[in-house]
Amino acid sequence: MKIDDFANQIGAWLKGEGPDSDIIISTRLRLARNVRGFVFLTYANAKQRGDIESFIKEKLELVSLPEELLAPKTPNDLGAPQAGGKNGTDEKPVRTDQPGGLIYFRMKDLTALDRQFLVERHLISQDHARPNGYRAVAIEKKEKVSIMINEEDHLRLQVIHAGLQLTEGWKEIDKIDSQIEKHIPYAFSAQFGYLTACPTNVGTGLRISVMLHLPALSMSQQIEKVLNALSRIKYTARGFYGEGTQASGDFYQISNQVSLGKSETEIINEMQNIIPEIIKFERNWRDKLLADNDKKLKDRIMRAYGILKHAETITSEEAMKHLSLVRLGVTLKVIKDIAIKTINELFIFTQPAHLQKISKKELAPNARDVTRAKYIKSHLN
Amino acid sequence: MLCESCQKKNATVHLTEIVNHNIQKELHLCEECAQKQGFPYKMQFSIAEVLGGLIEPLMGKLSKEMDQIKCSHCGITYADFKKKARFGCAEDYEVFKEGVSVLLEKIHGSAWHRGKMPTQVSREFLQEKEIKELQRELERMVQAEEFEQAVEIRDKIKKLKEQK
Numbered sequence: 001m002k003i004d005d006f007a008n009q010i011g012a013w014l015k016g017e018g019p020d021s022d023i024i025i026s027t028r029l030r031l032a033r034n035v036r037g038f039v040f041l042t043y044a045n046a047k048q049r050g051d052i053e054s055f056i057k058e059k060l061e062l063v064s065l066p067e068e069l070l071a072p073k074t075p076n077d078l079g080a081p082q083a084g085g086k087n088g089t090d091e092k093p094v095r096t097d098q099p100g101g102l103i104y105f106r107m108k109d110l111t112a113l114d115r116q117f118l119v120e121r122h123l124i125s126q127d128h129a130r131p132n133g134y135r136a137v138a139i140e141k142k143e144k145v146s147i148m149i150n151e152e153d154h155l156r157l158q159v160i161h162a163g164l165q166l167t168e169g170w171k172e173i174d175k176i177d178s179q180i181e182k183h184i185p186y187a188f189s190a191q192f193g194y195l196t197a198c199p200t201n202v203g204t205g206l207r208i209s210v211m212l213h214l215p216a217l218s219m220s221q222q223i224e225k226v227l228n229a230l231s232r233i234k235y236t237a238r239g240f241y242g243e244g245t246q247a248s249g250d251f252y253q254i255s256n257q258v259s260l261g262k263s264e265t266e267i268i269n270e271m272q273n274i275i276p277e278i279i280k281f282e283r284n285w286r287d288k289l290l291a292d293n294d295k296k297l298k299d300r301i302m303r304a305y306g307i308l309k310h311a312e313t314i315t316s317e318e319a320m321k322h323l324s325l326v327r328l329g330v331t332l333k334v335i336k337d338i339a340i341k342t343i344n345e346l347f348i349f350t351q352p353a354h355l356q357k358i359s360k361k362e363l364a365p366n367a368r369d370v371t372r373a374k375y376i377k378s379h380l381n
Numbered sequence: 382m383l384c385e386s387c388q389k390k391n392a393t394v395h396l397t398e399i400v401n402h403n404i405q406k407e408l409h410l411c412e413e414c415a416q417k418q419g420f421p422y423k424m425q426f427s428i429a430e431v432l433g434g435l436i437e438p439l440m441g442k443l444s445k446e447m448d449q450i451k452c453s454h455c456g457i458t459y460a461d462f463k464k465k466a467r468f469g470c471a472e473d474y475e476v477f478k479e480g481v482s483v484l485l486e487k488i489h490g491s492a493w494h495r496g497k498m499p500t501q502v503s504r505e506f507l508q509e510k511e512i513k514e515l516q517r518e519l520e521r522m523v524q525a526e527e528f529e530q531a532v533e534i535r536d537k538i539k540k541l542k543e544q545k
Binding site: 034036038039040042043152174177178181182185186187188189190191192193194195196197198199200202203204206234257258259260261262263264266 | 454456457465469470471481488489490491492494495498500
């Protein structure tokens with residue numbers, strides 16, 4: 001499987017299914033782990049980084065993902081119309097298929113476009129999209145699981161689910177972690193737990209990020225209240241692409257900050273209590289906006305829909321803004337002829353690297369805006 | 382607050398000069414003047430910077446002596462750790478334990494792990510716990526002069542220790 005095959009499919013977590021999927025896009029869990037005996041990456045030289053990467057790659061080949069996670073073998077199950085090798089591209093594969101169900105990519109073997117594509121897919125972090133430093137990623141075919149090698153820690157395991165699925169997500173990542181642990185000795189201390197490069201991740205190494213779509217709270221300027229309350233209890237909210245990104249398209253990723261002193265289950269239970277409160281708040285404000293002046297809200301939604309359906313050129317930022325309103329329209333049944341899945345996909349597929357992957361060529365920003373408008377139009381009409 | 386240099390724009394860059402842990406001078410500038418005066422300021426604040434700023438005052442007087450402590454495995458000093466807020470290797474947690482515990486307490490509200498453990502560790506951990514419980518039981522038996530049972534428990538402890 002190549003990067004292009006990922007471009008032809010839709011990540012399982014984007015399908016707009018799962019509990020509370022009108023507001024919750026995804027639930028992502030990640031575990032930070034380091035290999036016992038190796039220096040941490042901040043202070044590792046090139047040779048040490050190379051040794052760590054080879055060691056992990058070799059060991060990961062022995063790991064089998066839990067059976068329920070292994071993707072079916074038939075091309076149809078990739079969920080993509082063009083999948084099955086009919087693209088006619090003969091480029092040299094830059095991957096190693098592994099028996100355990102993980103596909104391994106070394107960052108240095110990928111083009112800048114491919115790396116950016118993986119960022120847009122939420123399969124690697126922006127920091128990881130650099131060709132140097134012996135970085136690599138192992139991805140499960142359905143994109144539910146990805147393992148970053150040599151990011152800030154030797155290993156960063158990630159599991160993404162559609163909707164709010166905290167317990168399921170934990171069960172899965174826990175199993176994968178235990179499988180890996182059979183082959184890779186982790187740096188661990190009885191007092192401090194799993195040892196990480198940064199003191200903010202130590203202990204469980206667990207960070208849970210729930211991505212919420214909160215257009216009504218943004219519109220009514222209530223979002224600040226939520227963010228303030230969250231920071232008081234040591235939770236953070238970040239944008240669509242995580243650390244350091246602006247909240248665009250009214251998406252907020254809410255994550256726990258505390259990773260030490262609480263068990264994984266305690267962290268999950270906390271989230272389990274916090275997130276529904278935010279969902280309730282957003283739903284109430286959606287109702288209120290409709291009750292106060294439904295013509296005004298519907299007008300905003302339909303205007304956004306109109307622009308997306310007819311624009312000849314559109315920037316990523318403008319597209320995100322209007323797609324957010326259209327998404328709200330779909331969930332409020334103001335717009336009835338589009339599925340939420342289509343809108344979710346558009347948020348990702350209209351990102352720069354995705355557009356270039358779909359067009360199968362590099363595009364300058366202006367050309368991208370034209371392609372983006374065309375792509376959106378074709379999916380909404 | 383107005384920029385101390387041009388007195389026109391709002392001061393958005395706040396600089397504090399610290400010499401030997403004492404605040405020497407504070408400067409409040411607008412972005413433009415800050416750049417003109419050559420202060421490299423950043424649009425984004427990294428975690429390392431925040432943490433670095435957090436670590437320094439925590440340890441107070443101890444801090445200076447601790448700066449010299451060096452990890453024999455990865456070679457970084459406590460001063461290096463403070464600067465980057467990143468550990469060099471797993472050993473650092475033990476080597477810099479004193480400072481690390483205080484810092485973790487501050488960040489997480491605790492310095493003790495309560496979650497998952499690697500299987501091997503949890504096996505040892507449980508064994509350790511069992512031995513401790515048996516030792517307490519042994520003391521109780523000795524005090525109660527239940528020597529027969531005490532001998533039994535002693536043998537159990539011995540067996541467990543051999544397994545380790």
